[in-house]
Amino acid sequence: MGDELKKMYRTVMDDHFPPEIKIFFGDQTLTYRKRTWRIPDPTGELIEKGLRYGENPGQEAALYELLDGNLDIGKCRFIGPGSGLVSAISEADMLQSGKHPGKINLTDVDNALNIMKYLVSGPAVVIVKHNNPCGVAYGATLADAYEKADMADRIAAFGGCALFNRPMDRATAERVSENYLEVVAAPDFEEGTVEILSKRANLRIIRVPRMDRLSEYAQQRFVDFKSLMDGGIIVQQSPLNRILSAEDFTLASSQFGGKTYTIERRPTEDELADMLFGWQVEQGVTSNSVIYVKHGVTVGIGTGEQDRVGVAEIAIFKAYTKYADAVCFRKHGVSYKELEIMADKGEKDRGLIEEIDQETQDAKGGLVDASMVSDAFFPFRDGVDVAIRQGIRAIVQPGGSLRDFEVIEACNEADPQVTMVFTGQRAFKH
Numbered sequence: 001m002g003d004e005l006k007k008m009y010r011t012v013m014d015d016h017f018p019p020e021i022k023i024f025f026g027d028q029t030l031t032y033r034k035r036t037w038r039i040p041d042p043t044g045e046l047i048e049k050g051l052r053y054g055e056n057p058g059q060e061a062a063l064y065e066l067l068d069g070n071l072d073i074g075k076c077r078f079i080g081p082g083s084g085l086v087s088a089i090s091e092a093d094m095l096q097s098g099k100h101p102g103k104i105n106l107t108d109v110d111n112a113l114n115i116m117k118y119l120v121s122g123p124a125v126v127i128v129k130h131n132n133p134c135g136v137a138y139g140a141t142l143a144d145a146y147e148k149a150d151m152a153d154r155i156a157a158f159g160g161c162a163l164f165n166r167p168m169d170r171a172t173a174e175r176v177s178e179n180y181l182e183v184v185a186a187p188d189f190e191e192g193t194v195e196i197l198s199k200r201a202n203l204r205i206i207r208v209p210r211m212d213r214l215s216e217y218a219q220q221r222f223v224d225f226k227s228l229m230d231g232g233i234i235v236q237q238s239p240l241n242r243i244l245s246a247e248d249f250t251l252a253s254s255q256f257g258g259k260t261y262t263i264e265r266r267p268t269e270d271e272l273a274d275m276l277f278g279w280q281v282e283q284g285v286t287s288n289s290v291i292y293v294k295h296g297v298t299v300g301i302g303t304g305e306q307d308r309v310g311v312a313e314i315a316i317f318k319a320y321t322k323y324a325d326a327v328c329f330r331k332h333g334v335s336y337k338e339l340e341i342m343a344d345k346g347e348k349d350r351g352l353i354e355e356i357d358q359e360t361q362d363a364k365g366g367l368v369d370a371s372m373v374s375d376a377f378f379p380f381r382d383g384v385d386v387a388i389r390q391g392i393r394a395i396v397q398p399g400g401s402l403r404d405f406e407v408i409e410a411c412n413e414a415d416p417q418v419t420m421v422f423t424g425q426r427a428f429k430h
Helices: 002-010 103-116 142-152 170-176 193-197 211-219 269-282 308-332 336-344 351-362 382-388 404-413
Strands: 020-025 028-034 037-040 046-049 064-068 094-096 124-129 132-138 160-164 181-186 204-207 223-227 233-237 253-256 259-262 290-294 297-302 371-374 394-397 419-422
Touching: 094 193, 103 124, 103 132, 103 160, 103 181, 103 211, 124 142, 132 142, 132 269, 142 160, 142 170, 142 297, 142 308, 170 193, 253 404, 259 404, 269 290, 269 371, 269 394, 269 419, 290 308, 290 382, 297 308, 308 336, 308 351, 308 371, 308 382, 336 351, 371 382, 382 404, 394 404, 404 419
Parallel strands: 160 181, 181 204, 371 394, 394 419
Antiparallel strands: 020 028, 028 064, 037 046, 094 204, 124 132, 124 160, 132 297, 223 233, 253 259, 290 297, 290 371
16 A cells, blocks of 8 residues: 555646636636646656646646736736746746646745745745745845744745745755755746755756746735535635735724723834734735744744634744754754654653753743734734733734724733734635
8 A cells, every 4th residue: 555655646647627728707708728848757758747636646637827818807907918927837947847746836836926925125935835834034145034934843844845035046055955845946046056956856946937026916916716516616806915014004993982992002113024024924824823923034823723812822832842843953953853752762861852841931932022913803802812921022913803902901911011003904815
């Protein structure tokens, strides 16, 4: 069975999707072409293939690029032909195809781009795993940004997709080559970097066309299709993030019982920068979510939970776990879990684990002075109370709950006081 499973994952499936599709919206016609690439088969002969497979082996899949037509719906003109990012990736852009790319590889790149289109303040890296960010960071250099994004969650980054908003340089490539990734994508690759990255034979190295104009996508919509089990389709506009600068935030204020409740402490410039960064990252996180950020780096990311206080607690747990692992790796060159196993076998002193645990507790998982980001309002104050106990100093959330006044009170009662801003819009992603 083991050999059969391995063979299943190596298989590049044939698909039975047509080479071209047309979609009609009233009197508007959209024409799409199936994207294929010429890849070598086991004998070395070049063959035409589309996606490796869908979300799992055994699921046929196809990638289509818009060739002709556009949509004008409700005074909204969507992204049109010639704007391609992922769907425009050609053989020339696949600098190393590694294992032939499948659906998940390209949707990971796409969601990383969905976050990166807002990150314009400097060198930045987005690492995505299973279509959710696991580490996002700004840095003084691209290598610095990668180091921070990777160490934010080394565990989840293993086998992930890393997107860079600057051309790959040698220093960054050397650092990247130390880790196992499925995909590395960037606007370009400087001389010698592909050779460094190619030490990982199965790595997909992709140059993404038009990344130099990525910020233009921040205020452009696309059409989102959701196919239902019964063959039905839900069509919606993609969201627009109205928070493009810190000036777009509103200091939290609410009225209840004839009284106005307002946040007493205004955010500092550093807090505003982190809240803006966090809200931008939030655009690519599966809801119901809460994330924590600090100094332009994600600290803990909680995704896809059913209740708000629960996801706030999960993100705290993840922050502690990732912080301990990062400390362990920097000091001992192994993961926290590996050190535990070695201690259980008597190969390492268990006191090393205790030291890491104490350091993590003292730093509260890196959450002291961090900012909390929520993709929807807090229905009760318990969600912010659990974060305030960890030392967070700022909160960004949509606002609009009947109990906003309770959340504002929780921030004002905290010692030291916590500041909070509203975005005026929700950021759900399903």
